[in-house]
Amino acid sequence: MARWLLIAWMASAFAQNAALERRVTDLAHELRCLVCQNQTLADSNAPLAVDLRNQIREQLAAGKSERDVVDFMVARYGDFVLYRPPLKASTVLLWAGPFAFLIVGFYLLARFLRRRHIPEPQLSDDERARAAKLLE
Numbered sequence: 702m703a704r705w706l707l708i709a710w711m712a713s714a715f716a717q718n719a720a721l722e723r724r725v726t727d728l729a730h731e732l733r734c735l736v737c738q739n740q741t742l743a744d745s746n747a748p749l750a751v752d753l754r755n756q757i758r759e760q761l762a763a764g765k766s767e768r769d770v771v772d773f774m775v776a777r778y779g780d781f782v783l784y785r786p787p788l789k790a791s792t793v794l795l796w797a798g799p800f801a802f803l804i805v806g807f808y809l810l811a812r813f814l815r816r817r818h819i820p821e822p823q824l825s826d827d828e829r830a831r832a833a834k835l836l837e
Contacts, residue, residue: 725758728767732757732774733784741784 726743732753734745742750742757753774760770771783780786788796824832 721758721761724761724767725754728757728761728770729754731771731784732782735778735782 729743730741732742734740734742734747734750735753736747736749737745740750742753757770760773761767765773774782780789780792786792786795
């Protein structure tokens with residue numbers, strides 16, 4: 702009987718651990734690694750990312766909600782820690798910057814192509830006569 706209770710308790714602990722790890726992973730996919738900057742916390746193996754994942758795990762295990770953990774991270778590291786920062790006055794450059802660079806790039810390319818002048822080939826009188834003869 703005690704063996705069954707131990708097995709049931711271990712299965713319950715494993716299920717709770719798996720649920721906690723799933724929550725940690727889901728939340729780590731929403732936060733940016735502060736060292737790598739182009740990876741989420743879940744994807745990064747940097748020591749700081751490991752520490753932040755452990756911090757997330759501790760806070761979730763303590764009963765805090767995902768929103769509480771995200772608010773804590775934003776309060777500590779700013780909106781930069783969010784992999785998808787909210788659109789507001791301080792982050793508008795993050796959202797509009799790529800589109801502005803794309804528009805400026807297309808404008809410069811079009812301007813360059815329009816200004817490019819290919820001179821017509823100049824033929825000598827002998828070459829014109831030979832060409833006219835070939836076309837007859």
